[in-house]
Amino acid sequence: xxxxPVTLSAHVVSQQALLPPEHAPGVAxxxxxxxxxxxxxxxEMAHAALRDRLGYVGGVNASGDEVKKLDVWSxxxxxxxxxxxxxxxxxxxxxxxxPIEIPEAGGRRGxxxxxxxxxxxxxxxxxxxxxxxxxxxxxxxxxxxxxxALGPGTDQIAAGYVMYGPATAFVYTVGHGTHGFSxxxxxxxxxxxxxxxxxxxxxxxxxxxxxxxxxWHPGQRAFVEHLRxxxxxxxxxxxxxxxxxMVADVHRTLLDGGLFMYPADCSDPxxxxxxxxxxxxxxxxxxxxxxAGGRASTGTxxxxxxxxxxxxxxxxxxxxxxxxxxxAEEFYRR
Ligand code: FBP
Numbered sequence: 001x002x003x004x005p006v007t008l009s010a011h012v013v014s015q016q017a018l019l020p021p022e023h024a025p026g027v028a029x030x031x032x033x034x035x036x037x038x039x040x041x042x043x044e045m046a047h048a049a050l051r052d053r054l055g056y057v058g059g060v061n062a063s064g065d066e067v068k069k070l071d072v073w074s075x076x077x078x079x080x081x082x083x084x085x086x087x088x089x090x091x092x093x094x095x096x097x098x099p100i101e102i103p104e105a106g107g108r109r110g111x112x113x114x115x116x117x118x119x120x121x122x123x124x125x126x127x128x129x130x131x132x133x134x135x136x137x138x139x140x141x142x143x144x145x146x147x148x149a150l151g152p153g154t155d156q157i158a159a160g161y162v163m164y165g166p167a168t169a170f171v172y173t174v175g176h177g178t179h180g181f182s183x184x185x186x187x188x189x190x191x192x193x194x195x196x197x198x199x200x201x202x203x204x205x206x207x208x209x210x211x212x213x214x215x216w217h218p219g220q221r222a223f224v225e226h227l228r229x230x231x232x233x234x235x236x237x238x239x240x241x242x243x244x245x246m247v248a249d250v251h252r253t254l255l256d257g258g259l260f261m262y263p264a265d266c267s268d269p270x271x272x273x274x275x276x277x278x279x280x281x282x283x284x285x286x287x288x289x290x291x292a293g294g295r296a297s298t299g300t301x302x303x304x305x306x307x308x309x310x311x312x313x314x315x316x317x318x319x320x321x322x323x324x325x326x327x328a329e330e331f332y333r334r
Contacts, residue, residue: 026087099146120245131247203258
């Protein structure tokens with residue numbers, strides 16, 4: 001670790017000079033606040049079974065998923081933290097069918113925060129790794145502010161995730177590299193442990209729910225067959241690594257290389273059905289991966305050029321090592 005450990009709040013302040021002046025203070029305040037709330041969520045996750053916080057609250061969210069107690073608790077805790085920043089003009093959350101406007105933080109400096117409060121919820125009750133994913137987009141002073149988030153992924157000015165695993169990790173970008181921090185549970189501070197992450201051009205693992213194999217695009221099926229086929233020269237077969245939580249699979253992929261993929265269900269080729277949500281899962285992760293030298297594709301195009309038209313819109317994703325993703329795209333073109 002660096003001599004004087006660099007805290008997350010100090011690091012994000014140091015990045016302000018790299019940002020548009022009207023947004024720099026807001027980005028620093030919001031990213032710093034999400035870091036502090038994440039430390040509280042990590043605590044709550046660690047005590048969940050002891051505090052009756054596991055299990056369902058009953059009912060489904062905007063995406064039709066059954067809602068866990070920690071989904072709602074984390075959503076409420078993040079929203080309260082973001083309200084207190086005075087910089088968040090609207091909150092687009094997986095746990096809220098409609099965006100939550102925060103008019104007191106409106107105006108040109110206002111930022112829209114898109115968020116998946118608990119990613120990988122199916123892992124919660126089995127003590128598997130889960131995460132929080134977020135992205136910041138300028139509101140442009142529009143009222144209401146949330147519609148300003150409906151645009152291409154290139155509009156994101158910051159993105160990040162928290163991974164609640166053996167250690168709690170915080171990874172973020174403001175468009176100048178991707179940087180990783182580890183939580184010091186004693187102090188509740190995130191300290192810089194992975195500055196300027198660079199994803200290897202090729203990896204040796206892939207993450208995908210193979211149970212969906214028969215519903216994939218033929219190019220996707222052929223690509224996974226290719227990864228499974230032994231070939232010393234190209235270090236195949238790749239090993240399958242799939243945690244059930246996008247944050248955990250992307251974290252491994254960012255650091256070690258390889259691939260994370262969630263392709264669309266193409267049972268009806270005319271109506272491909274993706275699963276993961278564009279604004280608060282796929283686009284933020286694409287920004288982070290590209291800033292680490294990786295690549296993020298839909299199979300046929302760059303994820304960051306996808307234009308969001310709905311708040312809970314879904315998108316297919318193949319991300320990770322640049323050369324591995326390029327190979328996947330070749331299989332889609334065949
Ligand atoms: P949520 O838990 O936030 O709904 O996230 C979706 C997710 O759990 C991802 O984290 C993960 O990659 C994927 O869905 C797992 O889906 P499946 O169970 O179909 O493999």
